[in-house]
Amino acid sequence: xxxxxxxxxxxxxxxxxxxxxxxxxxxxxxxxxxxxxxxxxxxxxxxxxxxxxxxxxxxxxxxxxxxxxxxxxxxxxxxxxxxxxxxxxxxxxxxxxxxxxxxxxxxxxxxxxxxxxxxxxxxxxxxxxxxxxxxxxxxxxxxxxxxxxxxxxxxxxxxxxxxxxxxxxxxxxxxxxxx
Numbered sequence: 001x002x003x004x005x006x007x008x009x010x011x012x013x014x015x016x017x018x019x020x021x022x023x024x025x026x027x028x029x030x031x032x033x034x035x036x037x038x039x040x041x042x043x044x045x046x047x048x049x050x051x052x053x054x055x056x057x058x059x060x061x062x063x064x065x066x067x068x069x070x071x072x073x074x075x076x077x078x079x080x081x082x083x084x085x086x087x088x089x090x091x092x093x094x095x096x097x098x099x100x101x102x103x104x105x106x107x108x109x110x111x112x113x114x115x116x117x118x119x120x121x122x123x124x125x126x127x128x129x130x131x132x133x134x135x136x137x138x139x140x141x142x143x144x145x146x147x148x149x150x151x152x153x154x155x156x157x158x159x160x161x162x163x164x165x166x167x168x169x170x171x172x173x174x175x176x177x178x179x
Contacts, residue, residue, distance in 0.1 A: 002064040003027060006072055007034055007101040007136055009057035010080030010128075016058045018147035018160050019079050019167045024176050025066030030059045031139040031146070035099055035129070041137045047095050056095045059136050067174070069107060073100070073114045075174065079167050082115075083124040098128040108132075 010016060013031040020029045033047050036054030047054045062072065082098045102108040111130050119126050138144075147160050168175050 003061055004064045004069065005059060005061055005103070006069060006107075007057050007059045007133060008076050008099060009034070009055040009096075010076060010082065010098040011056075011096050012159070013056040013058050013139065013143065014146040014155070015160050015163050016076075016079070017145070018164055019075070020058060020060050020072075021145075021148075022164070022167070022175050023062075023067065023072070023075060023171075024174050025063045026060055026176075027063060028061040031143045032057055032059060033095075033137045033139060034101060034134060035097075035131060039135070044140055044143065048093070050094050054095060054137070055097050055099045056139075057099065057101075057136070070110055070114060071174065073111060074118075075167070075171055076100070077114065077118045077128075078170055079163060082118070082126045082128045083122050085127045098126075100128060100130050101133040102130065103133050 017029045017031050020026050033042055033054035034057045036052040038052045042052040046052050100111050115126055147156055150156050
């Protein structure tokens, strides 16, 4: 096993977490906060207030022998709308921005290439922010594995499930087998 790490955000971390937990080769997904201006561990309330500058993100640990960095980026780019600035569904708040963090110049070059290739699929410019990896703050426990613990909630049924269906249909060869 060759484990690697990628951090990105595109809307609510609950949706992204649920999608990436189903991806073959993904070992662990942790919801959290990154990309802000504070050096202390922010709370969900602080992030939602917009005062910390953090985005809701997921940190994905994956086996690079099973799934490539590029493949994770493609899944990310096709499971949210990267042309929206600070938007998730009808909400417009900075914590929902589209953002990808890179570890090194190789990853940055791959991100730039994928963004450039995917721009042709959109009528509006891609607004995904690309930043060097910085502090990642794990979100509170109630935000971890939200969908698995709350499948019957209105949010899960109305927002997360349709995104999962779209992901499964579009990336059926990348979905983990259910045992």
